[in-house]
Amino acid sequence: MPRGTLEVILISAKGLDDNDFLSSIDPYVILTYRAQEHKSTVQKDAGSNPQWNESFLFTVSDSASELHLKIMDKDNFSQDDFLGEATIYLDPVLEAGSLPETAYKVVKDEEYCGEIKVALTFTAERNQEQSYDAENENYGGWRQSSGEF
Template identity: 75%
Template sequence: MPRGTLEVVLISAKGLEGNDFLSSIDPYVILTYKSQEHKSSVQEGAGSNPQWNETFLFTVSDSASELNLKIMEKDNFTNDDNIGEVVIHLDAVLEEGSLPETTYNIVKDQKFCGEIKVALTFTAERNIERSYNADDEIIGGWQQSARDY
């Protein structure tokens, strides 16, 4: 499994179905990769077609291969409502390095609840191997100590 940084660009959503009949919805997204979690800004009054254009970074270090997006509706007087969720499998972006803007279906209880657009980029961690060099021992190594006697 590669190690590195996953960059998630949360672009927009459309067709969101909220629970507030009298007012437009104020959507936001909770992005989760393993135990790492980020929350987007709340798009107040954006209704069913919010625009975020926000970037989030996750550290990839083991075999977890899913990014979860939970689309929420901000409520002022009650608990926030879950609009729906998206599970993005990361195998392709970990292999290719990036995926362009892609639209994913938002689902709740196996029902279509809108679409969300996301772009993904994976930057692999570089392993820098240091080779042995005999000259390194001259500076502060055993050769310098031996010369002092």
């Protein structure tokens, strides 16, 4: 599994359930990769088609291969409502380096309830052990031992 940084650009959602009685929903997203978690801004009165255009960074360092998005509705006087969730499998972006804006299905209780658009970019960590180091070329190599004979 490659190591590096995953940039998640949260773009928008559409078709979310607008179940607030007196006003439009105030959606936000909780993005989770392993133990790392980020929360988007709350889109006040955005309704079922919010726009975020926010960027989040995650450190990729092991074999976890999915990003979890949980869409919530911010409520002032009660517990926030769960609107749905999406799971993004990261293998394609880890191989390609980036994926353009893509719509992912949002599901709740195994039923389709909208979609969320996300763009992904993976930047691999440079492995220092494999890089060429010209300064250390003279130590312990052919040049050093060839002068002894």
